[in-house]
Amino acid sequence: MTDHSAHAPSARQTNWAGNITFGAKRVHTPSSVAELQDLVSAGTAVRALGTGHSFNTVADTPGVLISVAGLPRSIEVDREARTATVSAGLRFGELTGPLHRSGFALHNLGSLPHISVAGACATGTHGSGVGNRSLPGAVRALELVTAGGRIVSLERGDPDFAGTVVSLGALGVVTRLTLDLVPAFEIQQWVYEGLPQEQLLGRFDEVMSEAYSVSLFTGWHGGPVDQVWLKQRVSGDGPRTAPHEWHGAKLARGPRHPVPGVAAEHCTQQQGVPGPWHARLPHFRLEFTPSNGEELQSEYFVARHDAVAAYEALDRIRQQFSPLLQIGEIRTVAADDLWLSPAQGRDSVAFHFTWVPDTAAVTPVLSVIEDALAPFGARPHWGKVFNTEPSRLRELYGHHADFERLTERFDPSGTFRNDFLAHHFPRTG
Template structure:
């Protein structure tokens, strides 16, 4: 077992004022930034209410509250155990930092999100995902979580234990995640090609085929008549087309690098044109060393059962004119089913419909309502960290919703980790 540690920083007292996108102003009066586990336990035990903030890449008030607690002052403490194929790190570590440590040991994660700068604990808590019809969301790689609970005690829950499936995607409502243990595998290479001009006459009826045609596939679109652009990531050694520029369902590969948003400079994007490279340098859409934008955007996402994917796409095409003025780009992805109680993919293979909007809060809220009406017949589940109508009724789609409420009452009976957002959803 090998350990690498980050550098601790001095305590910070100025509370963060807004989220990454700048569309939400926080109401925090104080900011806690412990530098050791002992400080973390003491601070948690002393507070009647607090919420954990990570990379602040949420677009709603899910992380807002009275007292902010950041894990950024703690060392990443990445522990790699090649024998058991496990990596353990601080909840505040980013996927970029984690990937760098794994690569040094010849190991890899099965999946990554498109943005490498987000925190591991935050992604797990909200069921954040990458893309791949055969791949679960990032939370499905969790082998164990160690929480600091409301009394400052440590509580570890491990895969196979009764509370595990409920505690992984926890919306910040159970405690502070101090350590995360994840499954890893031997390092592998991926080759990426981009295919503009895939028409709706192919993409809509053959949606499931398209999304399952490679290790990871993302379809970018504005829902207009031009159709989609396919970003295809093939695993070298597993896909005979990896490293080639073969057509994708009839659409030719681009011969110059592309950005997901047409017209944007692709300098921050991961390498394309079929050149094989490390999993960490191909699975995200954006390079590890780059923050992909200045945050001048708002994001939404809804997940529908895979069998409803083509109909959901048709419904969104029908409202193109209503949402186009606010939309920068949409992304269609597939994610495999899991058994985690509050995962948006719980119990069903999923087609995920992502929207990157311009930063116009009122306009985007109205556009999101249009999308929700269009998808209403297809049992949509929202991404917990992205903008949606935040109706408590969304939990009706989760069979274990009441079991999660009971779990929260056992773990946090005083609701130390509750804020207005979670209270509206769970109380």
């Protein structure tokens, strides 16, 4: 796969995982907003392409793929407003260092710093923490090129804003975003192994609230949780020492990778060594590629008060999906008000599955998982593989119809529609 950050003009044929071959003959990488406007206004089928880390056809089109990675790169920090206005094609790993040197931070980061800011926000990508909203929750304003090449700017408080942040590329090509900032901070990261299942289920909220960000990694083998990654914010009292035992789990004796048996060299530093927020909140380091894309991913969000019951429902069917699993991860995400955010309106727990790269085998297993999680209103991650039917999505998202109307108003001719949107948001008129 061509490194999109290099602004290469040639077509990129597959996504990062290699499970999707794009239908477009060419990827255009405009070097100015004016050039982007010309491309959009001249196209009848246009889609924005980020770093290609989605595992489904959300970015696919038989028409024109457009990357904004070639637009002039800018990071404009407003110290008084505590915001940063950034070019949409930046990857988080390219943004966080300059923000930290300015004395600021983002409230949350995903496990990969390699993903683009615009792409992550458009698909509802998140980080972790009981008090931390997803990545698009930080968006205060955005600018996008809509059908016909018109530039539209929206900000928090505008009537359409909550429908435009997690928009799946359906409204236009985002060029700039303004993000809320917090003061820079440091994180210590520890890994514990062998968390007894009874401790997790009996004290779920306590376990997930033990640090600024908590991730549980499990192979769903019916025993203890394999690993718990605690990312603890360093307080004014300075770095702390971790106990050897925590809720029955033991402190790891060395660095760990989430997938058993894989070397930890690509992971962010552990064992309690303090470091800046952007070097600890992700699981993986920017300077390394964490894998070769040899995987598929799925993720489902349930309300946090249903987390234990949802865990138990998955545990009952684990033998049906665990043979295809590389690793599972469980994280918390705070509620937001964005229409298509999987955490919209409810504090959530996300059950993540990293699968072996076998679409034919994984696809039927997803239906088994979705059936097990159906009583809990499980919402799928928009950028990962899922089978959830459009009628069910309409039930799960209270603003589903509002978003359909918004797309019709922003894009009446369907310039940005593709098969993914046509399936999940069918137009009846």
